[in-house]
Amino acid sequence: MTDRTPERTGSAVTSVLGGITARLVEGSDSEAVLRLVVDAGVELMGAAASGVMVVDPRGGLDVLAASDTPANLVELLQAQVEHGPCVECVEAGDVVAAEQLASERTRWPEFVPVALELGYHAAIAVPMWLDGNVVGGLNVLYAQEQRGDADLVRLGRVLADLAVLGLVQERGQRRADRLTEHTLSTLDDRVYLGQAIGIVAGTLGTTPAAASALLSGYAVRTRQTLRVVVRAVADGVLDPGSLA
Incomplete structure (x- = not known):
């Protein structure tokens, strides 16, 4: 498992985000929009995988989309053990960046060993906001340790907003x-x-x-x-x- 080279040229960003917004205007189903969002998390943010989790009205978090099977397992694990970068970003209402997951074992004792075993060594989790409330989170996973990157966070916020729009649009x-x-x-x-x-x-x-x-x-x-x-x-x- 390797991270992708981020496609962050103006034309690449315009093409990817334009494709998502076109689907929103067309009234595509939420699943299709979320799939494009997690794929964009990999392509634009140069990640190995990406996933979307949402707050379950009955309690806890549920996984709605993931770029691949390992990412889906990592997201499900966070929902089950109730800790991890995405869970924390939802609780805090702010971006959570783990540049070295290996150094976060005390913080997320059940999540980190599994994430490392699956090949993930860094993560960026961005909260999804709607009407002043956090309704979920976009989780972006990396195969290599990452340094802080403001551009990545900004892109993550845009994708998180698009995910919310995909969930709430009417048809x-x-x-x-x-x-x-x-x-x-x-x-x-x-x-x-x-x-x-x-x-x-x-x-x-x-x-x-x-x-x-x-x-x-x-x-x-x-x-x-x-x-x-x-x-x-x-x-x-x-x-x-x-x-x-």
Whole structure:
């Protein structure tokens, strides 16, 4: 088992990520998208193997995809013993990088010996986020020890996000309906934003740019969404004078 030479030229990255996003737009099933994601983990990140684990609503983690049989065994092991880089990244909500698995025996006593026996000597695990919650993790495994690489982590985050999109996308007429709803809602919000900016600018005698900044700043300070603040001003519930 050997690591691949990472295909990180602009054309290679564009081709691989473009293939995944095309599948998402087409409405391909989750299994097909996840397969492309784990393959991209190997190809773009120069790894020996890759896998995706998700949080089981009933507890623990489940394996949804793996680039090959050994990777699947490693992912299943983590789910069973409840420790390992992917399990830890899900629990911590942050990237977990093990540059030398051999030095992590105390940290993951049951996982490391098996991983080493299967030929894996390093790992990068990236959490998968959805609506502020960690819903799983992308695990990338290496046959050789690895040094820290910020580019690898960035690519891992992109692939983890694409995996989430593959899991949550809707299909058929409902997907088209959701697009219509979102489009109309967005256009409606833009109308309210224009009204609110005009009200604030007119009331305070300032420019539209300054009025926009006041609305955004107020939303941040009060920990509200800009949409809520804008509608409150447009509906006369929020006094423009209180924005400063």
